[in-house]
Amino acid sequence: MTGHAPAAPTVLLATPYLPPSLGGVEQYVWHLARELGAHHGYRVVIATTTGRPMGGRPGRSEDGPGGCVVYRLEAPVLLSRTPVGAGWRRQLRRIIEREGVDLVNGHAPVPLFADAAARAAGDTDRPFVLTYHTGRMRKGRPTTDAVLAAYEQTVLAGTARRAREVICSSDYVVADLARLFAGRATTIQPGADLDLFTPGPVPAEPRVLFVGSLEQHTAYKGLSELLAAAAELKEQGSPVRLEVVGDGTAAGNYRRTADRLGLGGKVTFSGRLYGADLAAAYRRARVLALPTSYDSFPSVLVEAMAARRPVVTTRVGGIPSLVRHEDNGLLVAPGDRTGLRSALTRVLTDDALADRLAAAGLAHVRSKLGWGRQATRTADVFARVLEGRRPRTVAVVAPYYPPKIGGVENYAERVATAIAGDPALRSVVITTNPADRRTGVTVEDGVPVVRLGTWARLSNTPLNPLWPFQLRGWLRRMQVDVINTHAPVPGLPDLAVALRGRRPAVVTYHAGSMLKGEAAADRIIHCYERHVLPRVFARARALVAVSPVSLAARHPGALQITPGVDTDRFTPGPLPPSRRLRMVVYLGRMDRTSSWKGVDVLLDAAAKLPDDVTLTLVGSGDAVPDHRAHAERLGIADRVHTPGQFTGDDLVRALQQAAVVVLPSRSEAESFGMVLIEAMACGTPVVGSDVGGIPHVIDPGTNGLLVPPGDPAALADALVSLLGDGHLADRLGATGRQTAVQRYAWPTLTARYLRLFRQVNAEERELPRVL
Numbered sequence: 001m002t003g004h005a006p007a008a009p010t011v012l013l014a015t016p017y018l019p020p021s022l023g024g025v026e027q028y029v030w031h032l033a034r035e036l037g038a039h040h041g042y043r044v045v046i047a048t049t050t051g052r053p054m055g056g057r058p059g060r061s062e063d064g065p066g067g068c069v070v071y072r073l074e075a076p077v078l079l080s081r082t083p084v085g086a087g088w089r090r091q092l093r094r095i096i097e098r099e100g101v102d103l104v105n106g107h108a109p110v111p112l113f114a115d116a117a118a119r120a121a122g123d124t125d126r127p128f129v130l131t132y133h134t135g136r137m138r139k140g141r142p143t144t145d146a147v148l149a150a151y152e153q154t155v156l157a158g159t160a161r162r163a164r165e166v167i168c169s170s171d172y173v174v175a176d177l178a179r180l181f182a183g184r185a186t187t188i189q190p191g192a193d194l195d196l197f198t199p200g201p202v203p204a205e206p207r208v209l210f211v212g213s214l215e216q217h218t219a220y221k222g223l224s225e226l227l228a229a230a231a232e233l234k235e236q237g238s239p240v241r242l243e244v245v246g247d248g249t250a251a252g253n254y255r256r257t258a259d260r261l262g263l264g265g266k267v268t269f270s271g272r273l274y275g276a277d278l279a280a281a282y283r284r285a286r287v288l289a290l291p292t293s294y295d296s297f298p299s300v301l302v303e304a305m306a307a308r309r310p311v312v313t314t315r316v317g318g319i320p321s322l323v324r325h326e327d328n329g330l331l332v333a334p335g336d337r338t339g340l341r342s343a344l345t346r347v348l349t350d351d352a353l354a355d356r357l358a359a360a361g362l363a364h365v366r367s368k369l370g371w372g373r374q375a376t377r378t379a380d381v382f383a384r385v386l387e388g389r390r391p392r393t394v395a396v397v398a399p400y401y402p403p404k405i406g407g408v409e410n411y412a413e414r415v416a417t418a419i420a421g422d423p424a425l426r427s428v429v430i431t432t433n434p435a436d437r438r439t440g441v442t443v444e445d446g447v448p449v450v451r452l453g454t455w456a457r458l459s460n461t462p463l464n465p466l467w468p469f470q471l472r473g474w475l476r477r478m479q480v481d482v483i484n485t486h487a488p489v490p491g492l493p494d495l496a497v498a499l500r501g502r503r504p505a506v507v508t509y510h511a512g513s514m515l516k517g518e519a520a521a522d523r524i525i526h527c528y529e530r531h532v533l534p535r536v537f538a539r540a541r542a543l544v545a546v547s548p549v550s551l552a553a554r555h556p557g558a559l560q561i562t563p564g565v566d567t568d569r570f571t572p573g574p575l576p577p578s579r580r581l582r583m584v585v586y587l588g589r590m591d592r593t594s595s596w597k598g599v600d601v602l603l604d605a606a607a608k609l610p611d612d613v614t615l616t617l618v619g620s621g622d623a624v625p626d627h628r629a630h631a632e633r634l635g636i637a638d639r640v641h642t643p644g645q646f647t648g649d650d651l652v653r654a655l656q657q658a659a660v661v662v663l664p665s666r667s668e669a670e671s672f673g674m675v676l677i678e679a680m681a682c683g684t685p686v687v688g689s690d691v692g693g694i695p696h697v698i699d700p701g702t703n704g705l706l707v708p709p710g711d712p713a714a715l716a717d718a719l720v721s722l723l724g725d726g727h728l729a730d731r732l733g734a735t736g737r738q739t740a741v742q743r744y745a746w747p748t749l750t751a752r753y754l755r756l757f758r759q760v761n762a763e764e765r766e767l768p769r770v771l
Contacts, residue, residue, distance in 0.1 A: 009102040010043040014117035016110040018048040024299045025133050028190050034065035035375030044068040045099045051075030051083020071095050082111050092120035105129045111151055118159045127385045130163040134296040135176030164385045170297035170318030171443035178441035182448040183428040183478025190299040191371035192306035196279050199308030202358050206240045206348040209285035211300040214248035222291030229341045231261035242267045245281050282307035287347045293334040302369050305361030310354050312343045328360035391426040392481040392761045394419050397496040399489035401431035407674040408510050411563050412486045418750035420447050428478050432462040460593045461491050472499050482761050497536050504541035504760040509552035512668035541760045547672045547693035564746035565677045572683030573656030582613045585658035587675045590621035598664035604712035607634040620645045655682040660722050663688040666709045677744045680736030685729045687718045703736040
């Protein structure tokens with residue numbers, strides 16, 4: 001019997017416009033269609049409209065990219081930039097059936113056409129994927145904006161619900177329309193045609209290029225601001241020239257503006273350019289300028305970078321995720337004409353700067369934004385949909401999350417990031433917004449972070465009576481499959497477990513008892529730990545203790561997954577401890593509610609140290625003035641420094657430069673002490689209290705020293721021994737580094753979480769409940 005190769009799957013790309021119309025969506029669809037057909041085994045059919053100049057005649061043709069079939073549906077009415085036609089749903093349904101379409105991919109935000117495609121796909125029982133290219137559509141006109149908002153909340157929301165998968169052109173789009181897309185979307189940014197936009201040396205001629213639509217409704221692109229800045233540069237004696245590529249209903253107005261500003265022969269309006277002509281325009285330019293006041297992820301920036309040209313643009317929308325200020329471009333505030341003029345002057349007059357920015361931009365586009373790579377990622381989404389697979393969404397729920405600094409926050413961020421890197425899983429974070437009553441959504445390193453507003457705080461516990469309603473809505477909206485809570489701070493994590501529904505919950509508990517030694521507070525904490533917390537544990541499908549002293553560790557069946565450290569980032573500094581500054585460092589919270597951290601004990605110990613030893617308290621909180629006052633009373637204020645909170649490279653440097661890092665905690669609430677393993681990874685010796693989880697990290701005399709909690713004299717003696725014995729300090733630091741690498745490297749630890757999430761979500765395997 002002769003076998004037959006399976007037929008290539010057919011995908012219908014439904015887009016309101018298609019080249020030769022000029023725009024980001026059009027270019028995106030054109031290149032995607034070409035790549036899918038040429039390199040990924042898809043048969044591509046395109047459905048579009050006649051609703052723009054050069055939109056073509058209605059009917060079927062084979063003039064698409066790579067000779068693919070294109071259907072142009074009649075759109076006799078154009079409202080603003082929205083084509084409107086009758087019977088699109090019926091016509092699209094016929095196309096789907098006639099062409100044997102296996103999957104429909106609708107491109108928006110232009111209303112109506114993608115919505116009709118979604119409903120036509122549903123009529124024919126074909127899976128639908130929505131690709132959304134920009135954030136909320138706002139024009140600055142109250143009536144129009146009200147209509148658009150109503151559309152987004154009704155028609156678009158229905159289209160998003162019909163989508164098996166959502167693709168967004170930037171993380172900004174996900175965050176701006178979080179209620180529709182957060183937790184469901186894959187970000188695939190527009191790419192560049194690396195065969196067309198080829199790099200060349202930055203020319204000396206001071207030519208600024210603007211590429212964009214010149215329609216009335218795209219005034220936000222900022223050409224007026226650029227013309228005004230060019231006029232000011234001319235007045236200052238600059239020989240600057242400006243080339244404007246694009247056309248539209250406002251083109252005449254811009255020409256008149258240029259004449260009025262006295263630019264005359266300094267501005268060239270080149271009209272619409274395509275293909276090789278557009279690439280040549282980039283090569284003529286020294287810099288691309290796009291002073292837009294609203295944009296998601298402009299493809300012209302990617303094209304300019306691919307052509308090895310520096311870019312000057314604004315901090316709006318998704319642009320900062322592409323253009324890093326002073327690295328691969330220059331960013332200014334929207335509407336800041338002085339800043340725009342200054343940035344252009346720098347690039348036009350500084351050859352070294354222009355060349356450095358251009359090279360960095362080219363490297364970024366080549367590594368991440370070629371159309372081949374972006375089409376491959378899109379094809380992976382389509383294959384997943386056609387095979388009936390969906391990434392399982394894990395919601396990491398924590399009371400606080402970075403940029404707030406703390407062990408729980410860092411741990412939760414690591415888990416969320418690891419989930420995002422697993423192709424079978426999808427990560428979202430639900431946390432609190434301690435600074436505001438309003439809920440906000442951001443996308444951080446590809447992870448949507450929902451920060452629920454906080455109305456009040458009880459000690460260190462944020463509270464809001466609306467959380468039960470908000471949390472339930474976000475869990476449903478983001479199609480959460482597994483919940484992973486992080487505590488000990490009560491409230492939001494407990495509520496997530498209570499509202500889990502049929503979702504399995506993985507409860508990660510970080511601390512021992514939270515008793516503070518304060519009678520009134522301890523009565524409440526004791527009641528919570530005795531009556532509420534056991535119920536939370538009982539509802540967990542799996543229970544994780546971060547150390548042997550965590551309250552969760554007492555329960556049979558609990559797993560232990562300790563905190564970890566990035567051993568590639570936290571590395572030994574250039575000098576061993578014996579030749580470092582005589583500086584003792586504490587790093588952690590300094591809140592009055594965290595007095596158990598023992599900073600007062602450390603200050604008392606510091607008073608017993610030689611006068612040439614300094615103490616640096618890194619962190620922030622309402623207790624910092626108290627510690628400063630205590631240092632004054634002890635007569636060591638000149639040797640105690642409180643530089644505030646450190647993150648990133650500053651944090652690593654502080655640990656590398658320290659002679660000793662100290663964690664002087666006084667309570668079982670210190671269940672681990674992440675700063676200890678971060679310091680160990682930097683080869684810095686550590687001293688900790690013999691309390692809580694610290695003895696499970698420090699092997700005394702091997703990788704650090706232990707002292708009794710609350711004992712300033714013993715702590716001072718330990719510090720003196722390390723500061724006075726360089727050999728001992730070096731030996732403990734070297735062994736600490738080995739400990740960090742062998743026991744606490746994050747990849748090994750987060751891999752255990754990923755296996756756990758897949759296991760608790762699998763229908764055929766169910767872990768026993770933790771009793």
